[in-house]
Amino acid sequence: MNAAAIQQYLDFAYIIAVVLFMLALKWLSSPVSARRGVLAGEIAAGLAVVATLNNPELVAYKWIVIALIIGAGIGIPLGMVKITAVPQRTALSHAFGALSAAMIGIAEYYVGLSHLSRFEMGEIGMEVIIGSLTFTGSLIAAGKLQELLPQRPIVYKGQNIVSLSVLGASVVLAVALVVHPEHTALFPIMVIVALVFGVMLVTPIGGADMPTVISLLNSYAGFSAALLGFVLNSKVLIVAGALDGSSGFVLSVIMCRAMNRSFSNVLFGAFGTVQTSVKQSTARPVRSASAEEAAEILDAARKVIIVPGYGMAVAQAQHKLRELHDILTKRGVEVSFAIHPVAGRMPGHMNVLLAEADVPYDRLVEMDDINPEFPRTDVALVIGANDVVNPAARFEKNSPIAGMPILNVFEAQTVMVIKRSMNPGFAGIDNDLYYLDKTLMLFGDAKSFVSGIVKELNAVAAGS
């Protein structure tokens, strides 16, 4: 077979891969068909890799094989991490994807140096800048999520101006390379400046804004791959990159809406300006209760909604919550979980943790579907969530979180909040929910408090 005929077979394999990519995403629409979606993706990827290994342009396989083995050696452990480590793993994989796209762009630049057109130079410049900044930005995000770096936002005066100037500098260097391609020394400087910008982009971002940032980095990683497809004239890369990029984009938009932030606010990295306004509130009286009292109230309820937040993940309370769900369900109480889109550190974080703890997914209800249920709910149990249940978002126009969609926990007949102390949440604002007459504060560690409640309920069940 001649090279042209082989090339046609390869193109055909890539077309099949592209179709399977789209089916994979389509089947992800429901948990029932989702596994089929993963399988479609795996077949597509396998097909594309095997086809590429048969490309007649390849002359040496040694380094390919070594690199594939190393890649598998890194990838398999990263696929086996604990579910609680999924947010940092995801950030790390965005870093790897962007690193890969940037490396290929840089290699293309040096290989094609003598014959690059200005247009191609522009494409490579853009691709390498986005790839590089996504690489370092994602590494910082992963470091924050792994708590190797402080989760709090690191901010200084004039930060946005400095950061945007650095981004501007790398774009100016790219433009300079298009106009004067002979100044090849500018290229590595452009790469370094873009890498620095990535660090500056994510450092000022606090932990609670991570769902938006991780989605945005996902989008950048996808678009850098699509741009690479333009550079290499590879349609399979363009499609995969566009799918990944639009996925990250859609998720960022959903996260922005769930925090009532504008999209430009996110794009320019103006996060974390909110929590500077810590209000010193005078001590107001709250009602607190013990595990025994909480168990009695829950046992008397007909309908209970549990509202988990990042605090649940930190305390690893999800397994105990499933026990609570099981025993209450057994005693005839209707239990569901209310999931706010930005609860946790990445989109869907709470769902995955609770699913791992064996909570049936039909008990996990989205914000818009569960909000009408609160007035008919006997007990709302808030565990490790704060700003997403703060009524100030709805009723106080001057609140830093004004307009943010919240779970209407305050409409339930009784509210119980498990919390370590009265410290305010991420936004640094007091939560009026805690001072309502119908609210009971359950002070303590989430996991041990829930297990205390479960123990009491078991005792009641054994006695009856």
Place this chain on the structure above:
Amino acid sequence: MPADFISNLYVFILAGFVGFELIKRVSPLLHTPLMSLTNALDAIVVVAAIIITGRHETALSTTLGAIAVAASFSNMVGGFFITDRMIRMFKSGKAKKS
């Protein structure tokens, strides 16, 4: 503007729209697996990395290519692996009882 660019732009815009419509339909339950799955699909850049490495043009291009192969292939393997693990955890109440 090269002719290739125009046809690539068509592909990009169409794929972007398809992606947008497909992602909107993904259940919010599965947003975490969605992210790891699209990440694994995005790791298809490994095909470009393989070609750069295997052409063996300069020491630099082979080195950069090999780094890219390792980085993207780790995403491919790890991404599918963890997505499948997460999706298997999602059980409905009915399936659990049976």
